[in-house]
Amino acid sequence: MTDRQRGGDASEPDDRKPQSDEARSAFTPPLGVPLPPPPEDEHPTSEFALPNGVAEPETEPEERSAFAPPRGRGVPAGVQGPPVHPAFTPPYGMPLISLTKETPWQDRMRTMLRMPLAERPVPERMEKQEEEEPALPVPRILDLTLRIGELLLAGGEGAEDVEAAMFGVAHAYGLARCEPTVTFTLLSVSYQPSLVEDPVTASRTVRRRGTDYTRLSAVFRLVHDITTQGLTLEEAYRRLAEIRRNRHPYPSWALTAAAGLLAGGASLLVGGGIVVFLAAAAGAMLGDRLAWLASGRGLPEFYQFVAAAMPPAAMGVALSAGQQYVHVQASAVITGGLFALLPGRALVAGVQDGLTGFYITAAARLLEVVYLVVGIVCGVLVVLYGGVHIGGGTLNPEAVLQRQERPVIQIVAAMLLVAAFAVLLQQERHTVLAATLNGAVAWTVYGALADTAGLDPVPATAIAAGLVGLFGQLMSRYWYTSALPYVTAAIGPLLPGSAMYFALLNFAKNELNTGIASLTKAAALALAIAIGVNLGSEMARLFLKVPGEAALRRAAKRTRGF
Numbered sequence: 001m002t003d004r005q006r007g008g009d010a011s012e013p014d015d016r017k018p019q020s021d022e023a024r025s026a027f028t029p030p031l032g033v034p035l036p037p038p039p040e041d042e043h044p045t046s047e048f049a050l051p052n053g054v055a056e057p058e059t060e061p062e063e064r065s066a067f068a069p070p071r072g073r074g075v076p077a078g079v080q081g082p083p084v085h086p087a088f089t090p091p092y093g094m095p096l097i098s099l100t101k102e103t104p105w106q107d108r109m110r111t112m113l114r115m116p117l118a119e120r121p122v123p124e125r126m127e128k129q130e131e132e133e134p135a136l137p138v139p140r141i142l143d144l145t146l147r148i149g150e151l152l153l154a155g156g157e158g159a160e161d162v163e164a165a166m167f168g169v170a171h172a173y174g175l176a177r178c179e180p181t182v183t184f185t186l187l188s189v190s191y192q193p194s195l196v197e198d199p200v201t202a203s204r205t206v207r208r209r210g211t212d213y214t215r216l217s218a219v220f221r222l223v224h225d226i227t228t229q230g231l232t233l234e235e236a237y238r239r240l241a242e243i244r245r246n247r248h249p250y251p252s253w254a255l256t257a258a259a260g261l262l263a264g265g266a267s268l269l270v271g272g273g274i275v276v277f278l279a280a281a282a283g284a285m286l287g288d289r290l291a292w293l294a295s296g297r298g299l300p301e302f303y304q305f306v307a308a309a310m311p312p313a314a315m316g317v318a319l320s321a322g323q324q325y326v327h328v329q330a331s332a333v334i335t336g337g338l339f340a341l342l343p344g345r346a347l348v349a350g351v352q353d354g355l356t357g358f359y360i361t362a363a364a365r366l367l368e369v370v371y372l373v374v375g376i377v378c379g380v381l382v383v384l385y386g387g388v389h390i391g392g393g394t395l396n397p398e399a400v401l402q403r404q405e406r407p408v409i410q411i412v413a414a415m416l417l418v419a420a421f422a423v424l425l426q427q428e429r430h431t432v433l434a435a436t437l438n439g440a441v442a443w444t445v446y447g448a449l450a451d452t453a454g455l456d457p458v459p460a461t462a463i464a465a466g467l468v469g470l471f472g473q474l475m476s477r478y479w480y481t482s483a484l485p486y487v488t489a490a491i492g493p494l495l496p497g498s499a500m501y502f503a504l505l506n507f508a509k510n511e512l513n514t515g516i517a518s519l520t521k522a523a524a525l526a527l528a529i530a531i532g533v534n535l536g537s538e539m540a541r542l543f544l545k546v547p548g549e550a551a552l553r554r555a556a557k558r559t560r561g562f
Helices: 003-011 105-113 127-132 138-154 159-172 213-229 233-245 252-269 274-296 301-321 330-339 344-355 359-390 397-401 407-424 429-452 457-479 489-494 497-508 512-543
Strands: 178-182 186-191 200-205
Touching: 138 159, 138 178, 138 186, 138 200, 138 213, 138 233, 159 178, 159 186, 159 213, 159 344, 213 233, 252 274, 252 330, 252 407, 252 489, 274 301, 274 330, 301 330, 301 359, 330 359, 330 497, 344 359, 344 489, 344 512, 359 497, 407 429, 407 489, 429 457, 429 489, 457 489, 457 512, 489 512, 497 512
Parallel strands: none
Antiparallel strands: 178 186, 186 200
8 A cells, every 4th residue: 555545544534433532632622512603803812902892092102202301291381192190100201391581591500400411401402503503512612611600600609500500501502411510619511412422521720719790790691691592602702702801890999998988887887986987997998908919919818818907906906095085986996997808708608509509619618718707817916916915005895885776877887888898899880779778778677676676686687688688689680690799798787897806806805705705606697697698599589480390499319308
């Protein structure tokens, strides 16, 4: 029999052959059980298929990048997307913060700096600019960013505002993945185009510092125009060069006269008369000229403060020695001279940096304040020690504490002090009046709380300084400029000049315990001023329009207590 015949025999039906259990499939229904109906489709039903009664979606959601703005529940108006169940997080993350250009750039840039890098909005670039300049000039953008940050930091601006300005400039020119870093003497900015490319980092050292709030306001306006109007790099460099070339708004003789008026107004504020006013003004102007001379010789700032503190103290000792001829309050002369020298600007900036998380910069600023105060102490103590122990002067520490309530004269003196302080800070002329009114309000509130209501001077000073910070921040946002011109000069009447002089005089008389107690009080008043100004500035945000959903301002992780 051939193989074909065998194959044919094997293919014949074998009903006649008995079948064993192994020849049957385990899935075959037994005899007598009807077979199930065949499935409608050829493919079996998937366990991921929608159950009966649930309608399929009309369109499938398109695949989108994880960095794209989310759509669905809670998205900004005008953006549509698939509905998301309110009990679950949207599949593409929470909605991004909408940052509009109607708000001040300080708020917009602070909000973006506190966002994770992957969540920051992509910079808006015009099509015309992309066609003309497809490749970003990264080195020039970083150089412009550092130069603007240098002017702001050298002018006394807080580290947070400097960092926000640098980020705003870089972001406006298309550098999205940009991270600025600000310390007391060093600025750096790093840009990484993508995760697979090498970063580009540039740095700049701040070696010279000066007080020119006119230049500071001009830089703020430049940053505002860059972030809102889209200035080209050439226009920005041209305006920056003009800002650096501009001369100071006041000549040197006006600054010397302002120093004298500041000291004279402070002497009236603490109870002096016309003779004390003239003596304090003469001593302060002489000290200012000595400080200019020391600066021209290249001496450090410490010795400049030592030289500036000696003439007012000498004038007060001379008046105390001639009490038998002219009866005046000699202590008010020295107190007025101290008002003109106390570094209130650096103190407020240092405490503000510490409260906002820039601890290295804050420590450096506060150390600078300590050095300057020690220089003032050395200059005054040398003169007081000679007047008390060598000349037999009759300086009375208790005379400093004898406050005289002269509301009208004191308010006028406070306004004169603030106006002179504004001139010394090289402020723009149209800001002097606003700062003067702000200082007058602060002194009025302080006098009402401390003298009329009998409140302790420390909380009264903090409340008055809080109003200064609040009004200064509101005015700065209205004019799109820095808050320092409206704040720094306005805190002049609140500076602890009397407590400082009381402490130094007790040190000169070898009464260390009383001197340390008064010095502690002066430090408490100074901290109250700084914290009050910062708190008032933060409260101003309650009255400002914030960008989009950024009303709940995200705090840095380091401030959350973890």
